[in-house]
Amino acid sequence: MDYTTMCPKYEAGIEILGKRWTGLLIRVLLGGPKRFRDIKEIVPEMSDKMLTERLKELEAAGIVVRNVYPETPVRVEYELTPKGMDLKNVVESIQAWSEKWI
Amino acid sequence: MDYTTMCPKYEAGIEILGKRWTGLLIRVLLGGPKRFRDIKEIVPEMSDKMLTERLKELEAAGIVVRNVYPETPVRVEYELTPKGMDLKNVVESIQAWSEKWI
Numbered sequence: 001m002d003y004t005t006m007c008p009k010y011e012a013g014i015e016i017l018g019k020r021w022t023g024l025l026i027r028v029l030l031g032g033p034k035r036f037r038d039i040k041e042i043v044p045e046m047s048d049k050m051l052t053e054r055l056k057e058l059e060a061a062g063i064v065v066r067n068v069y070p071e072t073p074v075r076v077e078y079e080l081t082p083k084g085m086d087l088k089n090v091v092e093s094i095q096a097w098s099e100k101w102i
Numbered sequence: 103m104d105y106t107t108m109c110p111k112y113e114a115g116i117e118i119l120g121k122r123w124t125g126l127l128i129r130v131l132l133g134g135p136k137r138f139r140d141i142k143e144i145v146p147e148m149s150d151k152m153l154t155e156r157l158k159e160l161e162a163a164g165i166v167v168r169n170v171y172p173e174t175p176v177r178v179e180y181e182l183t184p185k186g187m188d189l190k191n192v193v194e195s196i197q198a199w200s201e202k203w204i
Contacts, residue, residue, distance in 0.1 A: 001132075003132050007129075007200075009197075010125075011126065012200060013203075014196065017125075018122060018124070023112075024116060027109075089199070090192070090195045090199055092103065093195045094112060094116065095111075095112050095115075097192055098112050101164075102115055
């Protein structure tokens with residue numbers, strides 16, 4: 001890899017992935033589709049406002065999809081798209097590094 | 103991997119790596135030791151103040167070491183430690199994902 005110049009694609013990737021909470025949120029969703037409250041249970045320190053904001057951003061980036069099931073009451077689940085699922089390698093490399101060095 | 107609970111080590115890793123500019127900075131230093139001005143040349147959008155702050159944080163985290171060479175004028179270089187070099191996998195997985203999806 002050429003490290004002597006910055007790669008615009010890498011820069012754009014970091015812009016998405018490097019946001020506060022995003023790395024945690026993607027790890028949670030790698031465990032399968034989740035309702036808002038399921039996510040909150042795993043990351044309770046994250047405020048409702050912040051979680052809503054991040055989910056919207058990840059939807060806009062094509063990383064998360066919001067599924068609405070017309071049941072009573074309506075069930076809403078958040079799920080990784082194939083683009084999102086493909087972040088598994090990133091999450092696993094961060095996990096491996098953290099376990100080794102932290 | 104267990105995705106049903108959050109891992110404190112992963113959380114701590116994300117806390118370091120997920121900070122604005124850090125992902126770019128580590129990619130630059132994977133190219134070898136650099137002077138302050140060399141880094142600025144590769145990431146010109148980053149302010150001097152922010153670069154100084156991030157380098158200090160990465161030093162404190164044991165990811166970057168600051169080498170001072172007693173020449174005239176004094177030469178100062180920033181270099182990844184083994185802990186920092188080990189982030190190569192993380193940077194490469196983000197690069198691969200970004201090239202595929204962005």
